[in-house]
Amino acid sequence: EPEVTQTPSHQVTQMGQEVILRCVPISNHLYFYWYRQILGQKVEFLVSFYNNEISEKSEIFDDQFSVERPDGSNFTLKIRSTKLEDSAMYFCASSPGAWNQPQHFGDGTRLSIL
């Protein structure tokens, strides 16, 4: 069964550095998402992306964050000038459509900011 793949599985970065989290969504999917889960807290929506632009973003997704689909297969989340509170598990998801089809998640990237 096709899967969403995320790399790396664990990223350790110094505070203030930039980090890029990578995702390869399922190949025929059109909608892409990033979520994050801070340890002990709920999974939170960050951003959705369709047709090469952001469709919706949460208030967490400020100017520090950006997303890109640089080619036909990858979907990236860039975090500039990382802060300690950015430490979390980041999940990528994709779906064929926004409304009547479920989102499929990758295994996540654990981001640790030191």
Place this chain on the structure above:
Amino acid sequence: GEDVEQSLFLSVREGDSSVINCTYTDSSSTYLYWYKQEPGAGLQLLTYIFSNMDMKQDQRLTVLLNKKDKHLSLRIADTQTGDSAIYFCAEKNQGGKLIFGQGTELSVKP
């Protein structure tokens, strides 16, 4: 605002049924989902229900939706030790994003 709540823990004996409950606030939710997370793994889609249905059965899984009370439940029949995991309820809002509960940790004792 939009919110989804679940109890944090459930412990059952192997072979019993498990019922995991969830409440949500957004009456305009289109779909409701159950995801399973095993240790160190991602969110695995288990099942989902459209908001105009009240029940869906899929092998050992039964989803019940009470739209009036905004209550969703997941019943796992004949629970096995391999079912031990965290179960997340999520609602999809009109914009397409998922709003998750905090997850219910299911512990299955032999």
